[in-house]
Amino acid sequence: MCPGTGATGKPPTFTEVARRAQIIEAAIETIAEVGFAKASLARIGQRVGVSKGLIGYHFGGKDDLIKQVLIRVVEAGRAYIFPRVFAESTGPARLRAYIESNLAFMSAHRSYMVAVVEILRHGAFKTDSGLRVDGRDIDVAARLLHEELARLQGQGELRSDFDPGAMAVAIRAAIDVVPHRIILDPQFDIENYSREVALIFDRATRPSDTN
């Protein structure tokens, strides 16, 4: 029905892949700029100079486009963050790397994060088993962090007297608030915030005998 969705047997054209990416980027920027509610297809189309009809041609509809936006951002984030985290070996170093690489990514791709926050806050794509887009768990971040914290606790890499679930939520909150904060205060200094947050959670999780 619509091309490039994998539904048809034919591989997507080069031009088409480019257009899709272009539209996805336009959607991200538009949502980040004017908010989800006002990011109509017409407005998104205007940004790249295409008609709203074309979006219907390349994507199944608005829902599909939004899905692709989420997938795009999540994948870009993972590609950035994962290597930096797993390059570290000790617990505190990993946690620091996690926080700092998350915030560095946000700093580098402000509109990406703003857009995702906008989308998720609109409650789209919420199912009974969490936040899912085409079967992929978009809310996986907190869960993965939870598991990693618990694992590091078990290995004695982090102090044992905190609840890893609550800690994961608090850490993700400190990270995820940034897009929102940027909207409220364009002067917000992410680098400074990054250092401070890393320090806060370092103090809250570092085993007492290390430094």
Place this chain on the structure above:
Amino acid sequence: MCPGTGATGKPPTFTEVARRAQIIEAAIETIAEVGFAKASLARIGQRVGVSKGLIGYHFGGKDDLIKQVLIRVVEAGRAYIFPRVFAESTGPARLRAYIESNLAFMSAHRSYMVAVVEILRHGAFKTDSGLRVDGRDIDVAARLLHEELARLQGQGELRSDFDPGAMAVAIRAAIDVVPHRIILDPQFDIENYSREVALIFDRATRPSDTN
């Protein structure tokens, strides 16, 4: 044109004050339940058995109603939180009281917080100088917390080697994420989370020579 807004000279009648409050409550519950996007005036009106026309009569329009919702929630929150914070004298105790009373208020008024989060994430009411509703600073929470942390630092009530601005943002983030988290996970245990968050920020701010 519309009563009770201060625009007319006449004081609002009792009936009117009650109706306005009733509608504001209905708006809060509706938004919390079905989300901002689907909270049409008709739906809000249905909840209290009032026509949408009447909402237009009592409020200038949807925007005005939403403003009143924000004001209502902010004031209710302050009335709950402020006394509990200022009942404490030491820095760490105040911070703990701040975090715990905030979360206790959320626990007691889930729909209030969910509604506010829904509204704010829709980007309404953002001005160049932050989040303002009829001149009142809705985002004042972080700023007040920032100032209070700085003051306590200056008095030696809290350790001096953290940035109070960043700390305030992180603390607010840990608090404000709760409504969102509730939506994602209805099983979320606020009381446990409250204790853990208080502990995290206690460790991050308590002067080294106290306990």
Place this chain on the structure above:
Amino acid sequence: MCPGTGATGKPPTFTEVARRAQIIEAAIETIAEVGFAKASLARIGQRVGVSKGLIGYHFGGKDDLIKQVLIRVVEAGRAYIFPRVFAESTGPARLRAYIESNLAFMSAHRSYMVAVVEILRHGAFKTDSGLRVDGRDIDVAARLLHEELARLQGQGELRSDFDPGAMAVAIRAAIDVVPHRIILDPQFDIENYSREVALIFDRATRPSDTN
């Protein structure tokens, strides 16, 4: 959500009943005139000088409006036809009354029938168990006729050597073709056709020993 649908407890206003009837009539005439496919809500609204928005206000949507049209026509038809049929006692007389009253109704309400034919041919409202609108069997005509023919056969009121099912279909066909024929040939003489059809099926069903 929308008034007069029986969903709300309140009884529909007089004005509202009138408007609904007015819009239903307009829909019938519009569909009869320009065909189902081109009978947009805007066009229907134009005919009575109301906005398409109002149709959405009085009816749940286009589907609901179409349903109401069907119900309206079917009920009007029954009210006309039933008494005339059951006023007769012998088999041949009943059949003649059935055919003639059907065609007389069509003659009197051409647009009604044209509209229904238009709607039904669009395949709307077809379910596995026939043609249903809100649980009512719209295609009941052929079935009722089938049963009545079989009953009259059993009583010796009609000859026994025809298949009542096939006969019912042929009779309904001769009746239901009229709206279509009117469209093709506005000069079509229903009265003459009515007599001829009654005669055709009289000859095909009258017991051999009667006259």
Place this chain on the structure above:
Amino acid sequence: MCPGTGATGKPPTFTEVARRAQIIEAAIETIAEVGFAKASLARIGQRVGVSKGLIGYHFGGKDDLIKQVLIRVVEAGRAYIFPRVFAESTGPARLRAYIESNLAFMSAHRSYMVAVVEILRHGAFKTDSGLRVDGRDIDVAARLLHEELARLQGQGELRSDFDPGAMAVAIRAAIDVVPHRIILDPQFDIENYSREVALIFDRATRPSDTN
């Protein structure tokens, strides 16, 4: 501009004739299957694996394609029915052959008839002088039957006390209802219906002194 329409001087190539036929068949099947309203060019193209652009190339547009469908079906029907009718010599035999060959053709080409019914009911191609496609009379069936009945009456081959026009309409109705009936009731037994209808109209038209 578009080939094979007779507009250009060049004769249509073999490939082109084949493609056109292929697309026409696809259109017939698609319309029969999903209905006229949902038979978009894209969908029709999918069925034979060609792009909708190609349809625009081979036909002037959707209207033209639909015209070709009608012409195709009418011609196929004639080729089937005419020889069978004119193989009979007596009036009653001809009429029986007419009815039965019509219904046999429908039985053998259900999608052809369903498609035509779908198309005609959409009111396309109606002109002041009946149903015309490129000057050809699509609704000729009833007229031809009318004339033939009148001719046979004049020759004493059929009884003289019926109106041949009304009779023709009733007969065509009994025939044309079948596609519709098939849609409503997939179990519909055409062969049985065919016999019964032939009998009905035999009784209505056979001269009283023959058997």
Place this chain on the structure above:
DNA sequence: CATGAATGAGGTTTCATTCAT
């Protein structure tokens, strides 16, 4: 001969808003 890409019109639906009663 054939396709993919792109447009723009038209349709339904939802809603905030206004107005007469």
Place this chain on the structure above:
DNA sequence: TATGAATGAAACCTCATTCAT
């Protein structure tokens, strides 16, 4: 005070059509 009635804008979606390649 309060309501029902009505409007009009804006959104999404589908599709026939056109065009460059």
